[in-house]
Amino acid sequence: MRLLTIAAAVVIAAFASPILAETRTITDDLGRQVEIPVDPQAIASLDDLRLTLPLIELGAPVVASHGRISRVDSSQYIRSADILTGASFENSNIAFIGIEPVDLEALAAAEPDLIFTLVTSNADADQLQAIAPTVVFDEDITDRFAIYDRLAEMTGTEPRLWVLKDRYAKQLAQLTRLVDTESISIGLIEGGSDGAIAIEHTFGSLGRVVRDAGFIQPDVIEEIAPGGRAALSAELLPLLDSDIMFDTYRGDRAEGPENAHARMEEVFPGYCEALTACTEGNYYRIPRDEAKAISYNALSAMTMMLLTILSAPAPVGE
């Protein structure tokens, strides 16, 4: 009987081990060859906004994430994930492993079998590698939505990604069918601070929709390298003037449109007068969490917002 038990254990181990430990080798953005599990079961993310949120949307098994501490009530939260997916540290099995830099011991305690991080993170890739296979992304090399694609590919959640992409394509098609996007210019501002205006080549999901739909963007935005950002001097504010402009505020900090307005007033007193979009009532202040997120839910929200603002109303009486 004892011999039979041992034999059964050997057989199980012989068949099970390759399955459990099945790995493949990928090259990350640092050029490192990393052996990652084919079917990761416990993923840790070191950036909430740009990695955890996509992973949650994809339905990947995230067990630990970098997060933030709320200015409002000091609670821990996953930026943008709460408002775009409903997921939080409280209602999920995701462990909070700290703000930047993350707590490596908390990370190790979560026992991840795969770690995703960004090159901008303060954690050392080799140290992380000692905890679990670590893939480092560099946003200067890989576009943020391309990182999303790679996350899906590495976590085996591509079928979910295809559904999300298909949905976005249909929403985009509807937008371009109903709005003459190529004749409308849109200027996007992340916000003003310290005498400058923060702009990006592609500002999150809103920037992605604007690009994908074919809207015109100001030259000063087009001149930024893909994936890049710039602090535009307030003196050059009119360069951003467009038919429609968007500015953002931090909803996660309980801010509202008045905060975005106050920041711009601080950067350029009377800024509205310098912008046709603003004087004509086409300057919108929207929550940054939705606009900036790298998320297909955010893409949906942004597409719908643009459609609502820009599609012509049906004439009265028809």
Place this chain on the structure above:
Amino acid sequence: MTATRTILTASGFWLCVAGVGIAFLWHISVGAKAIPLATVWEALVAPQEGVFDHVVVRELRMPRAIFAISVGAALAVAGALMQGVTRNPLAEPGILGLLAGATFAVIIGIGWFELAGTAYVPLFAAIGALVGAALVWTIAGAAPGGATPLTLILSGAAVSGFLYAIESAALLLNEDAFDDFRVWLSGSLAGRDMGTFLWALPWFAAGLIAAMVIARQVTALAMGEETAAGLGVDTVRIKFIALAAVIALTAAAVSIAGPLGFVGLVIPHVVRLFLGSDYRLIVPFSAVVGAGYVVVVDIAARVVLAPIEISTGIVTTMLGAPVFIWLVRARL
């Protein structure tokens, strides 16, 4: 003072004022947007509503130049007073813990009590500067040999380092809550708001007026307490007024620009090189030269690496540190 020397000094003073005027015009003539000089002049003398370039000059560049003038004058005068009263050539708000104390208090005030743009910011900064100074003097005074220039510098470094560590911990513990301070903490005039300046203005004015009023007695104090007392100076009263003036000036400067290091060290020494040790001259000249210095430094901060702007505090520190080292070698 002979009549000739008086005329020369007065001429020198007005030349310095003219220099500040030129630096001011230079400051408002350069920037990210190329604006013709004629338009800049028009914006000054005949501004028209709705003309964007006029708005840039009047609403962006002029306030910043005014902030630079105020902060430069305040820190230079604060440094001059400290050097005169303590007879310590290395005394200045940054080295003796006042800047660190004021900066720490402003972070607490804005970061935790959300006092941005209110009258409480200079008040918090003043309390912080006072606590910083008291700590430095207490620690230095407890050292063997008392509060010598060396012990003051060492305790100033210790207190500044300690407060900086707490600031860093606060920033790390709640990155989100404190990320608005990153630029301000490096000492910057970019994007400062007029509201805070207006709240700081009475502090600037009170500090500068007090400094002018006690300048004669500070000259006596700079010769030694016994000499000053022999000349009829109420040394305790003058020290108290000087401390209040230094705190008011430091608090006002920090409220606007954050910690701008070494301005209070460099300028009084430059002025003393030309004018000797009469604080009736050192104080007003320090105010004017300090104002011009920070205006020019701020121009450099804006244009040297254009279109990237570096913090004014980085430039003042880069320029001030060698002077500090030279003074340590020469005077300690």
